Amino acid sequence: MRLLRLTLGEFYFQFKYGILLLYCLITVVYLCVLGMIPQGAKITTAVILVFTDPAAMGLFFLGAVVLLEKSQRVNCSLAVTPIKVSEYILAKVIAFMITGTIVGGILCIFAGIEQLFFALLGTALSSVLFSLCGLLIAVKIHSLNQFLLATVPLEIVLCIPAFLYLFNVIRSPFMLIHPGVAAIELLKNSTDFWYLCIISLVFWIGVVFYISKKATAKFFAQMGGVKL
Amino acid sequence: MIKVENVSFSYTKAPFISNISFQVEPGEIFGFLGPSGAGKSTLQKILIGMLTSYNGSVKVNGLEVKNHDNSFYETIGVDFEFPSLYEKLTARQNLNFFSSLYSGEKRNIEELLSKVGLLSDAEKRVSDFSKGMKSRLNFIKSIVHNPSILFLDEPTSGLDPTNSSLLKDMILAEKASGKTIILTTHNMEDAAKLCDRVVFIVDGSMKAMDTPHNLIMRKGAGLLKYSYQKDGIEYVSECPLNATHKDETLLSLIHSNQLLTIHSQEQTLGDVFMEITGRKLS
Known part of the structure; x- marks a missing residue:
């Protein structure tokens, strides 16, 4: 129940901070872009748009939300409530996953992606992964500039191999170990190895969740003012 | 209710708090009195479980604080020295959100807002509040879940005399309802008016502990x-x-x-x- 209340709270914060409005506008813009793309390139364009935006929205916006909480010292108040670190993380991740998946779903339907289930699953799983990465960075840094700087190498690591794979520059089933590649494959539904994509993404989510949980617990503990 | 024995703590290699021992009985207002940087807030952070790397023993409600789990926070309320509220939310939304994180019976939000004179501002965003209004809202946020122990860090800081008096009366009303209160302050008038006992803390150690009356009459x-x-x-x-x-x-x-x-x-x-x-x- 507390997780549900926290998640509903996160949706409300998304609304209050204008994140939901921003995503409505982005959806409209992307739909216009997709409408202008020739039929043959529509699915590839939709995959790129969904992977780099609705799926990756958590990386930036979740980070921004944590930075806002830091600036308002709300984390201190949260640290002395009964909420668990895992609930704090899950509420944020679930809220961004749902928003990202809805926006991604609209774009996929408009582009005519056939296996919608896999596309939505790919969007949801990559959204969770990006959000956890955003949280991991946000709890460790102190300013928006530091945050933006820290996300650049992460974007390169996550996106470049995925795009090289999408455009057949590098093509090998072993590439599915990479979470970005696995997400692209699920979004495009062009592989018979969908289960490997899911295993790969779930594995990386597990790894990043574990690290994020440790980092967030340390972040809450350091609110007392001590370096751990 | 609270038992502190030989507690020492350090942020760095140099000791910051050393050999602190005291006991707080149920329904008592116990004050930490000392200048800025004396170690009062650090001691409070130890008591509320935000600093767990201390030496010695700190028991709150019979539980060693460094071993606390999250249910520990169901029974304590913390009013920080600074406002820690969602600025984009209204006063009522802040109270509703924070109260929803606790499982026990909650206090009536309308009544709390009314008591601190914020009922007419309940729908106003916190970002539009003055410092004093934020302090008052911060205080009622800390008691919205009806905790049995209250930790107040400079609760009257930044308040005008009228609101300071109002808040002090509320603190006394909380004591009258059976709550145990730890008050951290450098305001001697607050301490003299509110506290049953005070401890003088300077440079991380206790210099004296007694009732304000006994301390005043000691000579x-x-x-x-x-x-x-x-x-x-x-x-x-x-x-x-x-x-x-x-x-x-x-x-x-x-x-x-x-x-x-x-x-x-x-x-x-x-x-x-x-x-x-x-x-x-x-």
Whole structure:
């Protein structure tokens, strides 16, 4: 129940901070872009748009939300409530996953992606992964500039191999170990190895969740003012 | 209710808090009194489980604080020195959100808002609040889940005299309802008015612990200072409070109804603090 209340709270914060409005506008813009793309390139364009935006929205916006909480010292108040670190993380991740998946779903339907289930699953799983990465960075840094700087190498690591794979520059089933590649494959539904994509993404989510949980617990503990 | 034994703590290699021991009984208001940087807030952070790398033993409700789980926070309320509220949300939304994180019975939000004079501002965004309004909202946020122990860090800081008095009355009302309160302050008037017992903390160690009254009276009776007029000239005189019956001048002035002014001159808690610790409170 507390997780549900926290998640509903996160949706409300998304609304209050204008994140939901921003995503409505982005959806409209992307739909216009997709409408202008020739039929043959529509699915590839939709995959790129969904992977780099609705799926990756958590990386930036979740980070921004944590930075806002830091600036308002709300984390201190949260640290002395009964909420668990895992609930704090899950509420944020679930809220961004749902928003990202809805926006991604609209774009996929408009582009005519056939296996919608896999596309939505790919969007949801990559959204969770990006959000956890955003949280991991946000709890460790102190300013928006530091945050933006820290996300650049992460974007390169996550996106470049995925795009090289999408455009057949590098093509090998072993590439599915990479979470970005696995997400692209699920979004495009062009592989018979969908289960490997899911295993790969779930594995990386597990790894990043574990690290994020440790980092967030340390972040809450350091609110007392001590370096751990 | 709270038992602290030989607690030491350090942020760096140098000790910051050393050998602190005291016990707080249920329904008591216990004050940490000391200048800025003395270690009061650090001690409070240890008691609320935000600093767990301490040496010694800290038991709150029978539980060693460094071993606490999240249910520990169901029974304590913390009012930080600074506002820690969602600025984009209204006062009511903040209270509703934070109260939803607890499982027990909650206090009536309307009533709390009304008590601190914020009912008419309940729908206003916190970002539009003054510092004093945020302090008051912060205070009721800490009691919205009806905790049995309250930790208040400089609760009257930034408040005007009217609201400061209002908040102090609320703190006394919480005590009257059976709550145990730990008050961290460098305001000696607050401490003298509110606390059943205070501990003087300077440079991370305890310098004295007693009731404010006992500390004030430790040097015995105060002085009585009075003034009178004789042959058109005003005179000021004084005598010990416990020897007024021996002061012939005073007795004569009382009988002839010629006193101009008369005041007792007890030490303040601040005077006692300075005398014991050699430091000023602020």
